[in-house]
Amino acid sequence: MSRATEHTGETENAEPAAALSVIANETRLDILEALWGFDDRPVRFSELFDAVDISDSAQFNYHLKELTDQFVRKTDEGYDLRFAGGQVIRAIRAGRFTQHPDIDPFEVEGACTRCDGPLVASYADEQLSIDCGDCGKAHGEYPFPPGGLVDRSPVEIATAFDERVRHLHCLAADGVCPVCSGRMETTIEREEPCCLDVAVRAEHVCQQCRHELCSPIGLVLLDEAVVAAFYDEHGIDLSQRPYWTLPWCVDDEYATVEETEPWRIEVRIPAGDETLRVTLDEMLTVQETTCLDCEADLC
Ligand SMILES: [Zn+2]
């Protein structure tokens, strides 16, 4: 935004508001959707016109022009979607059928890490949560777009959710916002227990869009090769275990703050009759790994 517009007193959101008003029209969304539906782009004006349910070509032309530059790219070969146009369609599709997604809570595999009770997944406000049906202990509550519920059985939803949570945390821990790709900053907290019922935790906040993710410290270790290798030695494929069945990914009793200046946190990861000890710094980077039972650096 230019300084000139700041001085005219226009709000900072004038440009996004203008962009959004361009697509606040059914015919224009139909045009974007039709364009998106072509495997081969660019497409000719006549092809695109035929793909949209509108009979007046002058009207069609007018709406197409309004979309051009910002959402649609016009070249000598015809019309193509710009990235922003694709984003509009992706957002609509992700939320389609599901303005008010109504899925009954369903049981997922595994048992409560505290009381061994059954684990139940439920969906509200575009978040999927897994909680103990007996004691209520939270086993994670993370964003899951309603589009992810479409055409999936409860078991498939649970698997997709697990994959998504791993992916979200992998990006966040690497400093990339999973929503806008902005810079994500991670802080370590150990105050009052949060929504996840853990005190020692990592909080990832995007400096650009303010998207937030909160997680027990262990969760960032899910994609560590050394942890996967440790499980491998115990005959377990870590990638096949839903994160909520791993107590160190949902409880903070496996994490110990050893120092705070700078931060040094130990996470104990049990598998079979052995325990892997991993120490992390304030960036949640692995500093050391030791097997507590055989004392090897890497058992
Ligand atoms: Zn429980």
Ligand SMILES: [Zn+2]
């Ligand atoms: Zn962001």
